[in-house]
Amino acid sequence: MSLNLNDKKAVVAEVSAKVATAQTIVVAEYRGIQVGQLTQLRAKARAQGVYMRVLKNTLARRAVEGTAFAGLASELTGPLIYSISEDAVAAAKVVHDFAKGNDKLVVKAGSYAGKPLDKAGVAALASIPSREVLISQLLGVMQAPVSGFARALAALAAKKEAEGA
Secondary structure, X not given: OOOOHHHHHHHHHXXXXXXXXXOEEEEEEOOOOOHHHHHHHXXXXXXXXXXXXXXOHHHHHHHHOOOOOHHHHHHOOOOEEEEEEOOOOHHHHHHHHHHHHOOOOEEEEEEEOOEEEOHHHHHHHHOOOOHHHHHHHHHHHHHXXXXXXXXXXXXXXXXXXXXXX
């Protein structure tokens, strides 16, 4: 079903609003994927906070022109699904993980913070731990010296009590 001019403008405005706040865009070719599998992919994307949409490539080009993602316009050919996320790795992780289990979804390109990514770049971005995991690792590193000092004090106190008794 084709869109009239007002519908096209609305789609471009919606996607432009998402692109304006995005850190990452990943584009994948979905030729041959069944509707049920595509629905599963969209559900996973929604759970991760990723905006995922099938768009006409001309509308997508208009949505990214004048943004940091404008360099991605040359890669927008064929039947594509667009994954846009504010989180730096969420879009890449969702698409890459789904593509591992479904060979019909082919990652074509991506863009992170205005830098174009090829298929290997998207895979490398997807391998980065999520924000929550990185924060917990940082807290563990920050907590280690304090907890080690507390254990040393507890051991010293126990040794003095043993000597005094």
